[in-house]
Amino acid sequence: MEKRRSFLKSIALLGTALSVPTALFAERKSFSPVLKDAMVSGKVTDQGKGIPGVPVTDGFTIVTTDHQGSFELQRDPRSEFIYLTKPSGYEFTHQSGIAQFYKPIAAGDYNFSLKKLGKDDDEHVFVVWADPQIQTDADAQNILTQAGPDLVKLKASYPTGTLIHGICAGDIVWDQFRLFKDYKNSISQSDIPFFQVIGNHDMDLDVRTDDLSARTFKQNFGPSYYSYNRGKIHYIALDDVFFLGTGRRYIGYLTENQLHWLEQDLSHVPLGTTVVLTLHIPTNTGQKRRYGLKEDDIANVVSNREQLYQILKPYQSYILSGHTHFNEHIVEGNRHEIVHGAICGAWWSGPVCYDGTPKGYGVYEVKGNQLSWYYKSIGKEKEHQIRVYDRGNKARPGQVVANVWNWDASWEVKWKEDGVLKGTMTQFSGKDPMAIDLYEGAVKPQEQPWVEPILTDHLFYANPSTVAKSVEVIATDRFGQVFTARIDL
Template sequence: MSQKRRTFLKSLGLTGIGLTLAPNFLQAQPAIPARGQNLSTVTLSGKVHANGKGIPGVAVTDGYNVVLTDASGRYELLSNATADFVYIAIPRGYEFNNEKSITRFYQKIVPQRARFKADFELKRLAQDDTKHNFVVWADPQIISKEDAEQLKRESAQDLKQLLNSYPQNTLFHGIGCGDLVWDKFELFEDYQEALAISGIPFFQVIGNHDMNLDARTDEGSTEKFKELFGPTYYSFNRGEVHYVVLDDVFFIGTAKKYIGYLTERQLAWLEQDLATVRPGTTVVVSLHIPAYTRQHERNNEKEPSIGGVVSNRKELYRLLQPYKAHIMSGHTHFNEKIFEGENIIEHVHGTVCGAWWTGPICYDGTPSGYGVYEVNGSELQWYYKSTGLPKEHQLRVYPVGTMASKPEHVAVNVWNWDPSWKVEWLEDGKRMGEMTRETGLDPLSVELHEGASKPSKHKWVEPQATDHLFFAKPSAGVRTFAVQVTDRFGQVYRDELQLEKLESAVR
C-alpha cells in the first residue's frame, strides 16, 4: 500500500480494520442521488412578529410537522428537502396579508447549507374580529375568456355590492372552494382579477380542474396551484374560529381521473394542527370534493361515486369530533346540507358558474351564486346569495300545472333548506300547514337543460334530482296561494301567486 493511500485511509479512521475499498469509493461521492428524491434534512427557523415584537404561540409548519413560536415569537423546525413551503396559521387579531386579494401566509423554501430562515411580519387589525363574515365561492370554473368576463362582470360585481350593503369596516374574507378554472391555467389570471374586484382577501382550495393533468402522480398534479397560491392544505384563525383548508382531490395519474381522498400526510398534519386548538372550538374545514352527499340515493344508485365523496371521510369526522365543525365543499353543482352526528354540518354549495355558465341556475334549480356566513363568536349564521338577485331570494314557486308528474300541485324549490327549516303554504291568507317534501326535478332546470339539444353551450348538462322540492295542492276556489319559508335562524321569506293565472314569473 502506498504511503499516500495509507495516509488517506488513516484520515478516514479506516486503517487497521482490514477493509478493502473499491476504487470508486475513493472518488467524490454525490450529496444527492442522481435519481430519486432528495431526503436530506433542512432546518427552518425565523420569527413571527408585528412591528418587530415577537408573537408567541403561532403555529408554524412545513406541511409535515407543526411547532409553536416561543415567548419571543421565534421558531425552529427540522424539515426535509421534500417540503415546499414554511407557513403559519395566522392568529386571531391580525390582518390577512394579501396581494390583490390572494392571501400570502407562506414562503417558498430555498435552503442554503441545509438551512432556511423565514420571518413573518403581521399587522394587527384595527378592530376586534370576534364578529366577522366570510363567503364561499365554489366552482367559478371558467374555460374561456367569455366565461372569465362574465365572472368579473356579474359574480365579482355582485359580491362587491353585497359587501357594500354591510356596515363600513365589516370584516370579510373569501374562500375559493376549488375548480377555480376549468383546466385552462392561462385563465388563473382572470380569476385573480375577479377576486381583486371584491377587495377582500381570499384563501384558495384546489379542485380537480386546477391540477396538472400530465403529472405522473398526485404530488406532481399540484405544481401550478402551488406556484400561484402556495400550500394546498393549511390553517388560519379569525376571531374564535379556526379555519382549515384541505386537498381532497387525489389524482391517479390519468388525465381527468381522480378520487376523493385525504392522504396520510394531510391527516397526520391535521391531527397536529388541531392539537393546538381547544376542544369545543368552532372549526371550519374547506375542501373541494364533498366529504359526503346523498345524490346517489336520489339517483337510485347503491353507493356514491369515488370521485364524488371522500372515501376515508370517517377519519376526518373522527378528528373533528371534539369541535363544532362546519365543512365547506363544492364540486357537485347542486346545493345540499349534510349532518354528521350532532356537531358536524357540511355545506355542499351551489356554484358560482351554475351549470357551467349555461344560464342562471345549477342543474338542481339552485341559482348561480355563493354562500355567505356571518360569524359572532363561535356561532355561524348563513344564507345563499343568488347572483344578481336580492339576498331575500331564497325560494322559487311554480304554479299549478308546471310539473307534469304533479299537475294539480304548486311546487317550490327551497335550495338552502335543511331539516330545521319550515316550509308552509297559505290560501287567501289562511295558514294551511307545512308543504310536503319530495325528490324530483326542478321545473326550470327541465326547461333549460333537459334533452340532447340543450343547453346549446354544453349539451351534456341535464337536470339532476333534488330533495329540496316541496308540494301542496290548492283547495278549490282559492284565489291566492302564498309560500312562507322560515329558516333555522328565524328569517322569514315569502312568495305569492294568483291561482287564476297559471303562469308565474320564473326566475
C-alpha cells in the same frame, strides 16, 4: 350528461381496487431521510416584537414560536413552503385578493411580519365561492361582470370596517390555467382577501402521480392545505382531489400526509372549538340515497371520510364544499356539511345549477363561536331564497311546487292560499321545474348539452283548491329568518 355518466361509470369500475384506499396508500410513520441542510428558522413579529405560540409548518411538521416569536423547523425534503397559522386578532394581508401567509422554500427568508387588527374579530363575515369554473374568455367576462360586482355590492351592504374574507372551494378554472388571472381580477374588485382550495379542474394532468398535480395551483395560490384563525373560529383548508395518474381520473380522498398534519394542527386547538373546514369534493352527499345506488360515487364524495370525521369529532365542525353544482345540507350530530351551489351555475350555460339553485355563493356571519348563513344568488337580493312554480310545472303537474334551495331539516316551509294559512308544504325528492325546462334533453343547453336536471331534496308541493287565485310560500330557516315568495295561479 351521457359523457358525464360514462365518465362516472368508468370511475366507479375502479371501486374494487380503490374501496380500501389505505391499502394502497399506507400510513407513513416516518418520512424521507432528513437533509443535512433541512433546518430552517425564522421569526413571527408584530412591529418588531415577537409573537409567541404561533404554529409554523412545512406541511408535514408543525412547531410553535417561542416567547420571542422565533422558531426552528427540521423541514421535510418534499416541502415546498414554510407557512404559518395566523392567530386571531391579526390582519389578513393579500395580493390582488390572494391571502398571503406562506413563503416558498426557495425564498430562504422565513420571517413573517403580522399586523394587529384595530378591532375585535369575534364578529366577522366570510363568503364561500364554489366552482367559478371558467373555461373560455366569455366565462371570464361573466365572472368579471357578474360575480365580482355582486361581491362588491355584498360588501357594501355591511357597515364600513366589517371584517370580511373569502374562501374559494375549488374548480377556480376549468383546466385553463391562463384564466387564473381573471379569477384574481374578479375577487380583487372587492378588495377582500381570499383563501383557495384546489379542485379537480385546477390540477396538472400531465404528471405521473397526485403528488405533483397541484404544481400550477401552488405557483398561483400557495399551499394546498393550511389553517388560520379569526376570532373564535379555527379555519382549515384541505386538498381532497386525488389524481389517479391517467386521463382526467380522480377520486375524493385525503392523503395520510394531510391527516397526520391535521392531527398536529388540531392539537393546538382547544376541544369544543368551532372548526370551519373547506375542501372541494364533498365528504358526503345524498345522491346515493336519492338514486338508490349500492355504492357511493368515489369521484364525488371522499372515500376515507370516516377517518376525517373521527379527527373532527371533539369539535363543532362545519365542512364546506362544492364540486357538485348543487346545494345541499347534511347534518349529523355536531358536524354540519354544506355543499354549495356553483358560482357558474350550470357551467355558465344557464342561470341555475342543475338542481335549480341559482348561481351564487354562501354568506356566513360569525358572532363568537356561532355561525349563521344564507345563500346569495348573483344579481338578486338576500331575500331571494325561494322559487315557486304554478300547477303547470313538469315536476308535479297539478300541484304548486317550491324550490327552497338552502333548506335543511330544521327549516319550516308553510303555504297560504289566497292569504289564508293552509299548513306545511310536503317535502319531496324530484327535479326542479326550471332545470327541466332549461336542461333536460340531449340538445340543451346549447353551450353544454350534457347538462341534465338532477334529483334534489329541497323541493316542496301543495295542493291548492281549483278556485285558488294565489299561493304564497313562507319558509323559516334555522335562525328564524323568514322568506316568502308568491305566485298568481
